Every structure is written in C-alpha cells, then in structure tokens.
Amino acid sequence: MTSADETPVRVGVFGLLGSGNLGNDGSLEAVLGYLRAEHPEAVVDALCGGPEVVATRYRIPATRLHWYRGEYRTASRAGAIAGKGLGKLVDAVRTAAWVRRHDVVIVPGMGVLEATLPLRPWGFPYALFLLCASGRLLRTRVVLVGVGAAPIANRPTRALVRWSARLAAYRSYRDVQSRDAMREMGVDTARDEVYPDLAFALPTPRASTPSGPPGPVCVGVMDFHGGNDDRARADEIHRRYLDGTTRFVRALVEDGRPVRLLTGDECDAPVAAAILDAVDSPLVTAAEACSLADLMKETAAADTVVATRYHNLICALKVGTPTLALSYAAKSDALMDRMGLASYCHPAREVDADRLLAQFRELEKNSAELRRTLTERNELAARRLKDHFTALTTTLFPTKTATRTVKESA
Incomplete structure (x- = not known):
C-alpha cells in the first residue's frame, strides 16, 4: 500500500511490444509480473508498437511508439518518405513528453542493442536513442533490463546503439556476449551484470515424461x-x-x-x-x-x-x-x-x-540425461533472476529498499 503522503512511482515500459513478436511480449510479461508482485503501488503504462494489444492483454494504458503509422513499411513514394521524415521530428517531441511523465522507464529484455536481423538505423535504433537522450535531459531514469546486444557493422546504427547504452541509467544483459559486445563498442560495462533471459521468470507448465513409442x-x-x-x-x-x-x-x-x-x-x-x-x-x-x-x-x-x-x-x-x-x-x-x-x-x-x-x-x-541437466540449469536460472529483481528494486525503488532495511534491523 502507498501511504497518503507518498506519491506512487510512475513507471513506463518501452519497446516493440504488442507488435506480434512473442519473445518481446514475454519479456514485458515478466517485468509486469515483477512489478505487480513486488511493487503493486507503481503506476505503469507503455509506449510501444502495438498499444491496442498491450492495453487489452496486460491491462495497462498504452501509447503508440511512432506518430507515423507506416513507420515500418518501405517508403517509395514522395508522400510516404515525407511522412516518415516528419514522423522523426514529431517522435522526438512525443517521446520527450512521455518520458517527462515518469520517474523511471524500463526497456524489458529484447535484442534492443543488436542488429542480428535486418534493421535500419532510423527505425528502432533511432527511437531507442530518443528515449535514452530524453531520459538523461529530463532526469528520468531509463533502464535497459536483461537486454541483448551484438557487434554492429553499420556505422550509423552502431553509433545510435552505443549512445543509447551510454545514456541509460542502468544496464543488464541476458548473456556475457551481449556485455562484451557493448564493451567493444566503447561502453563502460564495469558495473553491468549478466542474468538469464527474463522469460525464465515466467510460470512453467509441467512437462510430459516420454513413455512408449517415440512421440511428437x-x-x-x-x-x-x-x-x-x-x-x-x-x-x-x-x-x-x-x-x-x-x-x-x-x-x-x-x-x-x-x-x-x-x-x-x-x-x-x-x-x-x-x-x-x-x-x-x-x-x-x-x-x-x-x-x-x-x-x-x-x-x-x-x-x-x-x-x-x-x-x-x-x-x-x-x-x-x-x-x-x-x-x-x-x-x-x-x-x-x-x-x-x-x-x-x-x-x-x-x-x-x-x-x-x-x-x-x-x-x-541422450534425452534422459539432458532432461536432468535442464532441471539443474533451470533451478540456477531461477535463483539468478531472483537476484536480478532484487538489484532492480535497489536501483528503481531506493526509498522502499531503505524502508525494508530499517524494518528488518528493528
């Protein structure tokens, strides 16, 4: 519960969420699960690719990431090219206005610092840069939580990704290679940690035990x-x-x-x-x-x-x-x-x-042996993600962490 004299923390979530990629939405679901369990007082909304889906499925207010609705369609006609160009300017203002309304913005997982699939610098890399730059200018903490990164050959994309990471207030990665890639791109990763992918925090259904003839x-x-x-x-x-x-x-x-x-x-x-x-x-x-x-x-x-x-x-x-x-x-x-x-x-x-x-x-x-191995590795992943969420609480909710420390020492 939030006391009468305590203002709820305003948390934004950002990314290509609700746009049809199940992995991105799974990362969002894991972060929302953490916030609802550990910080139910937080007021959460989203700036995302599919606001209608996010609002309906996750029950949080959501705003469209891009002003121009044809952002991810190939622009060949003059009108579409002009629309995209104008959209870049409008998005700079819209992003800053949205960031200003929050105490913290979370980018939940996703490969936001990589280009392992076809990607143009003026697409999502530009949007992420606007977010992180707005956060630094407006003193809103932008945190990259359990994200993926990889070496990027394209210079404009690499520059936008590098500056986005530098401007973020907190970074954690889903694997060691991601942290190494950002260090190689000139980002100081000395305080950055590596944890399992956020999806490992989602509820797990019971697996079947194979018996009889080979199955599906x-x-x-x-x-x-x-x-x-x-x-x-x-x-x-x-x-x-x-x-x-x-x-x-x-x-x-x-x-x-x-x-x-x-x-x-x-x-x-x-x-x-x-x-x-x-x-x-x-x-x-x-x-x-x-x-x-x-x-x-x-x-x-x-x-x-x-x-x-x-x-x-x-x-x-x-x-x-x-x-x-x-x-x-x-x-x-x-x-x-x-x-x-x-x-x-x-x-x-x-x-x-x-x-x-x-x-x-x-x-x-080797199925039986591999199932035993996976059980052990999943138990380790669960413990590491618990550590991750504890670190997030310390970073994002310092007042609440201090209150807990006082109560535990009383």
Whole structure:
C-alpha cells in the first residue's frame, strides 16, 4: 500500500511490444509480473508498437511508439518518405513528453542493442536513442533490463546503439556476449551484470515424461533471411533455410513422427504454411500460439524440440524438453551453452537436412540425461533472476529498499 503522503512511482515500459513478436511480449510479461508482485503501488503504462494489444492483454494504458503509422513499411513514394521524415521530428517531441511523465522507464529484455536481423538505423535504433537522450535531459531514469546486444557493422546504427547504452541509467544483459559486445563498442560495462533471459521468470507448465513409442516433435520455424549484413544474399539464405527445414520435417514424417510447427512472430506464418503445403501429411500440424505460455505448453507436450527463434528455444529449454537449435546468431549458441546443450546447435544459414537428422537422433538418444541437466540449469536460472529483481528494486525503488532495511534491523 502507498501511504497518503507518498506519491506512487510512475513507471513506463518501452519497446516493440504488442507488435506480434512473442519473445518481446514475454519479456514485458515478466517485468509486469515483477512489478505487480513486488511493487503493486507503481503506476505503469507503455509506449510501444502495438498499444491496442498491450492495453487489452496486460491491462495497462498504452501509447503508440511512432506518430507515423507506416513507420515500418518501405517508403517509395514522395508522400510516404515525407511522412516518415516528419514522423522523426514529431517522435522526438512525443517521446520527450512521455518520458517527462515518469520517474523511471524500463526497456524489458529484447535484442534492443543488436542488429542480428535486418534493421535500419532510423527505425528502432533511432527511437531507442530518443528515449535514452530524453531520459538523461529530463532526469528520468531509463533502464535497459536483461537486454541483448551484438557487434554492429553499420556505422550509423552502431553509433545510435552505443549512445543509447551510454545514456541509460542502468544496464543488464541476458548473456556475457551481449556485455562484451557493448564493451567493444566503447561502453563502460564495469558495473553491468549478466542474468538469464527474463522469460525464465515466467510460470512453467509441467512437462510430459516420454513413455512408449517415440512421440511428437516440435519444429520452430522462422521467416529467416540472414542478418543485417546479409541483405544481398537474403533470398538465397531464405531458400536454403526453408528447403533444409522442409526436408528435415519430411524425414521425420517418413519415420512416422507427428510434427508440430511453431512460430514466434506473425511474419513466420508463411514459412509454416509453405512447409505444410510441401510435406502434405496429416502428421504435420501448426500451432496457433499467442504467447510464450502457449509455446511452453506446446514444447512441454513434445518429446523433442528443434527450433530457430531465440524465444522458441527458451520456451523449450525452460520446460526441460531436449532441444536442438537452428542457430542464427551468437545469442542462440550462448543460450544453448548455458543450458548444457552446446553440442546441439546447427547453423540456420546452412541447414543440412541429413546432418540435422543425425544430430536430432543423437539428441533423442541422450534425452534422459539432458532432461536432468535442464532441471539443474533451470533451478540456477531461477535463483539468478531472483537476484536480478532484487538489484532492480535497489536501483528503481531506493526509498522502499531503505524502508525494508530499517524494518528488518528493528
């Protein structure tokens, strides 16, 4: 409860939330869970990509991130180009006005400091820079909580990301590679900590224990075209990824295995549809997951998971299901290593269906041992995230922390 003479802390959450990416929304859900459990007095709202979804699903007021509604559509006509240009100026004012209304702004998880997927500097990197610069100018603490980072070759994008990180009042990362990447980009990370991804703080459904004949396999697919530096080869990379994944699914079906296709973003749906059409078997179905909770239920019911999207991997690993990663970035390799499955990675850019099938069979052969390993690693992740939230309370709610200390010492 908040006392009569105490003003509630005003907390904003910021990012591409409610925009169709289940991983981003899962990070938001984890932070909201922390705030509602530990700081129910906080008044929370969002500046985000999908305000209608966020307001309906998470029951907090939400404002659209960009003034220009066509921000993420390719602009080829003069009117659209002018609209985007004007939007950049309007967004600077809108962002500052929104930041001014808050005591603290949280950027919850997400790969906000990386460009492992195609990204333009004037898109989200510019929006993040506006947020962090406004926070510094208006003395509102902007905190980057459990975020992902990676080396960035594009100079304008790298500069915006570097300055965003420098202007933030607090930073924590979801893996060591992220912290190293920011240090290499010139950010002082001496006080920055590394914790497990925020999604590991979400409730975990009970996983099934395989018995009898081999059961279902979840295959997480992605609209993968390579990274930000692969634009010239994007179509070729996508064709190779789709062909290799389709051949792998067909091989599973020929072995009589039911296959459940998973996605993690709205843009992945055409990939799942293409595989369904190509394989054309009643053994292959596609899940309609709307949240990480839905994805965890799907992966918990499977014997084994093979997945591409980072948060598909997290969902499978969190429920303790043996998992093979179609890795498209260093963050996937780091996650698999941390969870004890480093040898079960396969490059998404070079999907070799025969080699992937051999790795899959090795994974299944070691299933019982890997489930024990995942149980141990998940227990460690839970303890580390508890430490993370304690550190957040100390940083964001110093008055409440001091009050607790006085009470405990009385």
